[in-house]
Amino acid sequence: MSTTFVPSLAQQSSASVKNYQALDLLCTLIAVLDMNGAICFANAALENALGQSRRTMEGGEFALSFTEPALLDKALSGARSNDFAALRFEASLQRLGQEPLPVHATVSIAEQTGHVMVEMWPLEQQARQDREERLREQAQANKELIRNLAHEIKNPLGGIRGAAQLLQMDLASPELREYTTVIVHEADRLQALVDRLLAPHRHPHDVGDVNIHEVCERVRSLVLVEFPQGLKITRDYDISIPEFRGDSAQLIQAVLNIVQNAAQALSLRIAQGDGEIILRTRVARQVTLGRQRYRLALELHVIDNGSGVPDAIKERIFYPLVSGRDGGSGLGLTLAQTFVQRHHGLIECESQPGRTDFRILIPLP
Structure with missing residues (x-):
């Protein structure tokens, strides 16, 4: 006598949710809900944003993750009555121990599975x-x-x-x-x-294996020869960062331009004997560069304790011939950005009095 195996509702839900595991590769925040608003799946980006694992979120009412639950409840009501194909709204996600995260949300129905898909783009990420x-x-x-x-x-x-x-x-x-x-x-x-x-x-792109810490050490030794007194260059390295393919000479020049720029901006502090530059390396995960998602990226920070980038040129520091000091050519940061972009990366800057942070991001294999 043969018996027919009938999967439980939980097993059916689990099997259908497996279709969404590819969503972990996306940088947008995505929650897959049943028609009652319970969480069936949360992708890795949403886990990181909320500071919770998907296992703790599954089965919970996703509307409670918003500062105004009624916004999602209204969207779910429309989904159940087939009033729309997709609904967009702006809201804020509640995060453990952090400020709410403003997002632009889209609610749509996945016709193949009958689930409700909630896609969210952090407004700061879009900016x-x-x-x-x-x-x-x-x-x-x-x-x-x-x-x-x-x-x-x-x-x-x-x-x-x-x-x-x-x-x-x-x-x-x-x-x-x-x-x-x-x-x-x-x-x-x-x-x-x-x-x-x-x-x-x-100059052609001369590609080989690059160890970012060898690049940093070369730059460090060159700058300390130029500024032997009053300047401290602190190492804060993550030695687990793997080698990657790139042009070592171009990266040395890019980092050297940024560190020299920082040292020149520290002239007053160097004269006082307390100028400091920090070279910090880390691995960043799930990084989007040039609208492409990378699983891993090198994150190199060049941090100085100078007076900061003048407000008048903050938005233009990577433009050619823009300099914050007398006698500067305004080419150092422009060339650094060009060399890093040749490695599919980007340089960003955050500056305030007492702390300027140039962050270099380069994809890792």
């Missing part, structure tokens, strides 16, 4: 992605502008220098030759500036 996109677009526009401008400057510059040298040979008066010497000197200075502008576009 960050928009800022990253602007940075990348601006970097691309800067690259084209710089390349075209540099070539336009370079050709007449050579003619000016050559004409000044010929004129210098025909002048008998030492006083007059001083003027041509100034022309030649300034032409050479502009040529060096043009070469720096074109440098990132001239």
Whole structure:
């Protein structure tokens, strides 16, 4: 006599929820609910945002996770009566021991399983992605502008220098030759500036295995030679970070530009003997860069205890020829951003008086 196995409701629910495990790869916060609003599945991004595991959340009433539960209750009521295909609203998620998280939420029905899907985008995350996109677009526009401008400057510059040298040979008066010497000197200075502008576009991407701590140590030794007194560079490394494929020379130059920039901004504190720069490495998980999701990323912080980036240039510090100090070329951070973006990464900056943090993010294998 044969018997037919009939799965329990819990087993049916568990089997259908397995269809949603791929949602763990997404950076948006997602909850899968039954028609009564009970949580069947929560993806990893939602776990991280709420500070709870999906096991503790499953079976609970998801509306209670919002500061205003009625918003989700109303959406669920509409789902049950088939009033809409998708409903959008803005709300705030309650988090353990933290401020509520403002989100933009979309509620829709997964027709194949009959579950309700709640997708949430943190408003701060959306703003960050928009800022990253602007940075990348601006970097691309800067690259084209710089390349075209540099070539336009370079050709007449050579003619000016050559004409000044010929004129210098025909002048008998030492006083007059001083003027041509100034022309030649300034032409050479502009040529060096043009070469720096074109440098990132001239050199090929020489890819090999990169150990980020070897990069940091090289930079640390170079900067301490330049600033032997009054500056302390503290190491705070996560030695478990794996090697990755990249251009070691370009990354050394990128980190060196940022650390030198920090050291120069610390001139007053260095004179007092208490200037400090921290090099901190960490692994970041589930990072979105350029609208692409990465499971792991290198997170390198360059933190200084200086006076901070002036408010007037905070939004423009990665633009070419923008500098916060007298005599600065305004190219160091621009080149650093270019080199890091060649590694599919990004540099961000948070600054306030007493603490400026440049964060380099680069995807890891």
